[in-house]
Amino acid sequence: MDTILSIRNIVKVYPNGVVANKGISFDIEKNTIHALVGENGAGKTTLMKILFGIEKPQEGKIIYKGKEVHFKSPLDAIHNGIGMVHQHLMLAPDLTVAENLTLGIEPRKWKVFLDTKKAVDIAKRVSEEFGMEVPLEKRVRDLPIGIRQRVEILKALLRNAELLILDEPTAVLTPQETEVLFKTLFDLKKHGKTIIFISHKLKEVKAIADRVTVIRDGKVIATEDAGSLTEHEIAELMVGREIRFERIPPSPKVGAPLLKVKNIRYRNKENVEVLKGVSFEVRSGEILGVAGVEGNGQTELVEILTGLRKADEGSIVINGEEVIGKTPREIREKGVSHIPEDRMKNGVAENAKIKENLIVDRYYKNPFSKGMFVDWKFITKYSAKLMKDFNVLATSPDALVSSLSGGNIQKVVVARELSMNPSVIIADQPVRGIDVGSEELVHRLLNEARDKGSAIFLVSADLDEVLELSSRIIVIYNGEIVARFDDVEGLTGKDLGPYMLGVKREA
Amino acid sequence: MNPLLKSIFSANFVFATLRVTTPILFPAIGVAITSLSGSVNIALEGIMLVSAFTGVVVSAFTGSLWLALIFGILAGVGMAALLGYFHLNLKADIIIAAIALNMFASGITVFLTYIFAHDKGTTSSLKSLVFPSVKIPIIDKIPVIGRMFSGLNILTYVALISVIVFYYLIYKTPLGLRIRAVGQNPDAAESVGVDVKKVKMYSLLLSGFFGALGGLYLSMGYVSWFSRDMTAGRGFIAIAAASIGGNLPLGTFFGSLLFGIVNTLAIFLATLKVPSELIQMIPYVTTVLVLAVYAIQKSVRSGGEE
Numbered sequence: 001m002d003t004i005l006s007i008r009n010i011v012k013v014y015p016n017g018v019v020a021n022k023g024i025s026f027d028i029e030k031n032t033i034h035a036l037v038g039e040n041g042a043g044k045t046t047l048m049k050i051l052f053g054i055e056k057p058q059e060g061k062i063i064y065k066g067k068e069v070h071f072k073s074p075l076d077a078i079h080n081g082i083g084m085v086h087q088h089l090m091l092a093p094d095l096t097v098a099e100n101l102t103l104g105i106e107p108r109k110w111k112v113f114l115d116t117k118k119a120v121d122i123a124k125r126v127s128e129e130f131g132m133e134v135p136l137e138k139r140v141r142d143l144p145i146g147i148r149q150r151v152e153i154l155k156a157l158l159r160n161a162e163l164l165i166l167d168e169p170t171a172v173l174t175p176q177e178t179e180v181l182f183k184t185l186f187d188l189k190k191h192g193k194t195i196i197f198i199s200h201k202l203k204e205v206k207a208i209a210d211r212v213t214v215i216r217d218g219k220v221i222a223t224e225d226a227g228s229l230t231e232h233e234i235a236e237l238m239v240g241r242e243i244r245f246e247r248i249p250p251s252p253k254v255g256a257p258l259l260k261v262k263n264i265r266y267r268n269k270e271n272v273e274v275l276k277g278v279s280f281e282v283r284s285g286e287i288l289g290v291a292g293v294e295g296n297g298q299t300e301l302v303e304i305l306t307g308l309r310k311a312d313e314g315s316i317v318i319n320g321e322e323v324i325g326k327t328p329r330e331i332r333e334k335g336v337s338h339i340p341e342d343r344m345k346n347g348v349a350e351n352a353k354i355k356e357n358l359i360v361d362r363y364y365k366n367p368f369s370k371g372m373f374v375d376w377k378f379i380t381k382y383s384a385k386l387m388k389d390f391n392v393l394a395t396s397p398d399a400l401v402s403s404l405s406g407g408n409i410q411k412v413v414v415a416r417e418l419s420m421n422p423s424v425i426i427a428d429q430p431v432r433g434i435d436v437g438s439e440e441l442v443h444r445l446l447n448e449a450r451d452k453g454s455a456i457f458l459v460s461a462d463l464d465e466v467l468e469l470s471s472r473i474i475v476i477y478n479g480e481i482v483a484r485f486d487d488v489e490g491l492t493g494k495d496l497g498p499y500m501l502g503v504k505r506e507a
Numbered sequence: 508m509n510p511l512l513k514s515i516f517s518a519n520f521v522f523a524t525l526r527v528t529t530p531i532l533f534p535a536i537g538v539a540i541t542s543l544s545g546s547v548n549i550a551l552e553g554i555m556l557v558s559a560f561t562g563v564v565v566s567a568f569t570g571s572l573w574l575a576l577i578f579g580i581l582a583g584v585g586m587a588a589l590l591g592y593f594h595l596n597l598k599a600d601i602i603i604a605a606i607a608l609n610m611f612a613s614g615i616t617v618f619l620t621y622i623f624a625h626d627k628g629t630t631s632s633l634k635s636l637v638f639p640s641v642k643i644p645i646i647d648k649i650p651v652i653g654r655m656f657s658g659l660n661i662l663t664y665v666a667l668i669s670v671i672v673f674y675y676l677i678y679k680t681p682l683g684l685r686i687r688a689v690g691q692n693p694d695a696a697e698s699v700g701v702d703v704k705k706v707k708m709y710s711l712l713l714s715g716f717f718g719a720l721g722g723l724y725l726s727m728g729y730v731s732w733f734s735r736d737m738t739a740g741r742g743f744i745a746i747a748a749a750s751i752g753g754n755l756p757l758g759t760f761f762g763s764l765l766f767g768i769v770n771t772l773a774i775f776l777a778t779l780k781v782p783s784e785l786i787q788m789i790p791y792v793t794t795v796l797v798l799a800v801y802a803i804q805k806s807v808r809s810g811g812e813e
Contacts, residue, residue, distance in 0.1 A: 074697075074698055074700075075699075075700035078699070078700065084698075086698070088694075089695075090692065090694055090695035090698040090699075091692060091695050092687065092688040092691035092692045092695050092696070093691055093692065094687065094691050095684070095687060095688060095691065099684055099688075100688075100695070103684065103685070103688050103695070103696065103699050103701065104685075104696070104699035104700045104701045105699075106681040106684060108681060112680055113675075113679050113680055114678075114679055114680060114681055114683075114684060155699065159699075
């Protein structure tokens with residue numbers, strides 16, 4: 001097979017002294033799907049930035065189609081046939097699909113005017129060539145995320161990309177959308193394209209990749225045929241030690257209900273009934289898992305439980321006290337912690353220090369504040385201890401959160417939320433987008449909290465996570481609980497699937 | 508009918524409204540273009556002042572309307588370029604840079620007025636030219652309508668045409684598409700090789716161009732002299748006008764028209780026996796009210812979230 005891209009001994013040291021790539025070398029064969037896996041902070045993103053002309057390496061060579069290349073900018077990379085689909089999609093929301101596709105290479109009429117018709121034609125040609133249908137004249141804003149991503153891929157194809165880099169493309173997709181994406185990627189391979197697929201989800205890597213390169217700590221650990229490695233083996237190569245994937249043991253003792261939710265109803269501003277009378281209980285010492293395709297009311301439910309959103313009807317009793325109408329701080333003070341779905345939006349202040357993020361919910365209490373003043377000396381010591389306990393990898397408690405990798409940011413959130421000794425933990429996608437090592441840690445911590453008697457409400461789009469952790473499972477579909485499983489022994493994703501898709505419901 | 512009401516419901520009122528709207532509409536178009544590119548340009552006040560002053564002085568000393576026009580525009584575009592340079596090249600905060608430019612404009616024009624006209628208040632000792640009024644051939648002959656829409660200053664017609672130019676620029680040209688893309692997602696624009704800095708600079712220069720026309724109209728159409736701080740907040744009212752119009756061409760026009768109507772009302776009400784200070788407040792109070800209503804409406808529409 002032909003090698004389309006050879007990466008030779010790439011070394012990248014950032015100005016702040018972080019060595020992100022310590023001599024990375026591997027080859028990518030033409031017309032294959034090549035997965036690049038590694039924990040957060042392993043150096044994948046840096047490597048891709050170098051490949052795409054965003055960063056420059058100190059050492060090493062990139063040989064693309066037999067020639068050594070030095071891309072000065074992304075545009076340079078694009079001109080050479082490399083396309084990148086970023087995790088955060090690069091689209092202008094109020095422009096139409098065709099406008100987004102032709103931005104920068106707009107067809108013109110009489111030199112000065114846009115030729116909208118021709119733009120649509122060009123876009124249509126490429127979308128038909130690759131069999132990727134998109135509504136060309138609709139605004140991107142009005143499209144679901146899966147279609148937006150398709151637009152992004154088309155954008156690269158329209159610019160004659162032969163090598164496509166997809167940076168964690170499935171992180172934002174529902175399982176159904178992921179399937180469609182995979183079909184698209186297989187089709188692209190048939191068209192002779194080469195794809196670099198960056199992912200954390202090993203199941204997906206196994207499903208789609210021909211070859212796998214595992215990166216750990218800035219170095220290549222292995223490049224193998226995907227078929228020759230099991231998921232488990234890949235995971236161990238990534239973390240560099242043994243990991244166990246199995247259902248956690250049942251809780252030693254289950255106590256009284258700490259969270260009682262009755263008949264919660266909620267209508268959103270578009271007047272759609274998002275929650276249609278949801279009721280459940282979570283008892284001390286158990287994890288109640290919520291399975292469901294994203295967007296079936298989970299986000300709203302979590303926000304209502306934590307006081308960020310007001311329910312129209314219903315009651316929420318925590319530790320025997322009604323909390324509807326209470327502020328988030330009042331709810332937190334009753335012992336409710338919240339690991340939010342979107343850590344960057346609701347979990348941390350990214351431009352603040354780690355220690356500031358760790359005490360943001362308790363700074364006003366003794367011993368963090370004494371009288372009118374905040375005791376920073378104490379807080380620094382306290383934060384250093386939390387960082388050690390929760391394995392947050394950073395230079396000091398004074399480091400900015402924005403300088404951390406995704407997994408470490410999540411550990412900061414988890415450290416704050418679990419160190420408050422919560423009686424109820426609302427965990428919404430607690431391991432989304434973080435590496436296997438951090439994932440294992442977060443799961444272990446949740447498990448420990450459960451054994452110490454916390455009541456945990458776990459929402460996750462990852463069915464395996466729900467199955468692995470939960471003592472009981474409820475399935476939410478279209479704002480209603482459609483199934484309850486009190487015995488999770490032997491339960492599999494196949495049992496839950498029909499309920500999640502609304503095909504089946506309990507009487 | 509009450510004579511005041513009668514004067515308000517007259518052809519004169521429409522005529523006056525168009526006159527008064529012109530120096531709001533020009534800068535509002537400028538503001539709207541920069542807003543679409545994702546920058547907030549609050550320097551229109553200074554841009555207009557400098558252009559207004561330059562036009563009067565150049566016309567007084569050269570006797571050429573064309574030179575006054577050219578130099579007036581150059582002055583406005585130059586101010587905008589300066590703002591762009593501070594903001595885009597030196598990475599200064601655009602709001603602070605614009606405040607500095609506004610203060611600079613206010614100061615330098617007074618200083619130069621004193622140098623050229625030996626008066627710190629106005630240039631009335633200089634003989635400034637004015638842009639001509641134009642009679643529109645057929646419309647002029649129609650009763651009532653003619654008195655409303657014909658015989659206005661040429662720059663007023665230019666302002667109306669500018670709304671159409673603005674529309675074509677933004678929706679029908681590659682530059683317009685790029686301006687919108689940069690405003691909505693600069694990373695997206697950059698990722699396909701659009702030079703974000705350049706696009707932002709162009710949109711600032713365009714706002715300087717339209718702002719300059721607004722300034723020239725003030726000193727060489729609306730009146731025939733420059734006086735200190737004669738923009739009287741129009742550069743800021745323009746921000747309100749563009750913003751309630753969603754920075755869209757027709758919206759910006761109607762937003763400006765709204766403020767034009769209110770200002771004209773204030774002028775007509777001045778004949779009443781009410782303290783003039785109260786009446787002069789009307790346009791500004793309206794600005795506050797309109798912005799408040801607009802903000803409330805917007806927050807209600809988004810469900811009070813975020």
